[in-house]
Amino acid sequence: MIIDPTELKPDTVYKMMSNTIFPRPIAWISTAGEGGTNLAPYSYFIPVSTVPPCVMVSFGRHENGGLKDTIRNILDTQKATISLAHDVHASPIEASSEPLPYGVSESENCGIDMQTVLEAYPPMVADAQAALLCSLHQVTELKESLMTIAFLKIEHFYYAEGVVDERYNVHLHNIGRVGRDYLVGAKRIKV
Numbered sequence: 001m002i003i004d005p006t007e008l009k010p011d012t013v014y015k016m017m018s019n020t021i022f023p024r025p026i027a028w029i030s031t032a033g034e035g036g037t038n039l040a041p042y043s044y045f046i047p048v049s050t051v052p053p054c055v056m057v058s059f060g061r062h063e064n065g066g067l068k069d070t071i072r073n074i075l076d077t078q079k080a081t082i083s084l085a086h087d088v089h090a091s092p093i094e095a096s097s098e099p100l101p102y103g104v105s106e107s108e109n110c111g112i113d114m115q116t117v118l119e120a121y122p123p124m125v126a127d128a129q130a131a132l133l134c135s136l137h138q139v140t141e142l143k144e145s146l147m148t149i150a151f152l153k154i155e156h157f158y159y160a161e162g163v164v165d166e167r168y169n170v171h172l173h174n175i176g177r178v179g180r181d182y183l184v185g186a187k188r189i190k191v
């Protein structure tokens, strides 16, 4: 079966892409904005470069056509902290994706505890096992779309006690996204 995406509604293309290209990692991004720390999940997210260490996040628009608060804050402050989520975070992630008026903090609204690990970066989700403390490296608008693509440079890795060993092996159990669901406990094998 061959399907031409130009013949489908955008919602259907999203459904097909997000159920075909998976698991997607989830960037739970905190930024500093008016009214405190903004927190929201983004799963159009992937590492794109090791030197410099960069990830890419793709931002759609709010229904009113305005920039989402996360990218608005990143453009203002040039900083973002990405928390990596594990199984207990699926519900709080979903809750923090509710669109709130600009300046209303999702972490406060959803009762998600945050902790500052380096003063120069937004706080991370307190019980996340890892976080990426990032600066804005590059931003571009995707042609023929309303998507803003940000390349974020990892300035510091944060790991909770016991997550990374002396040989830099990292032991994490991140959750992923498939369609609009979450993928928890994926099996890891060596080949």
Ligand SMILES: Cc1cc2nc3c(=O)[nH]c(=O)nc-3n(C[C@H](O)[C@H](O)[C@H](O)COP(=O)(O)O)c2cc1C
Pocket (backbone or CB within 6 Å): 026, 038, 039, 040, 041, 042, 043, 044, 045, 058, 059, 060, 061, 067, 068, 069, 070, 071, 093, 094, 096, 097, 098, 099, 100, 177
């Ligand atoms: C798991 C998950 C992943 C998401 N990924 C994206 C994404 O990659 N890009 C995007 O624009 N919105 C994504 N969203 C929707 C945003 O989280 C949502 O629009 C949120 O309200 C944006 O918040 P902000 O305006 O505070 O940045 C995702 C939602 C969920 C639950």
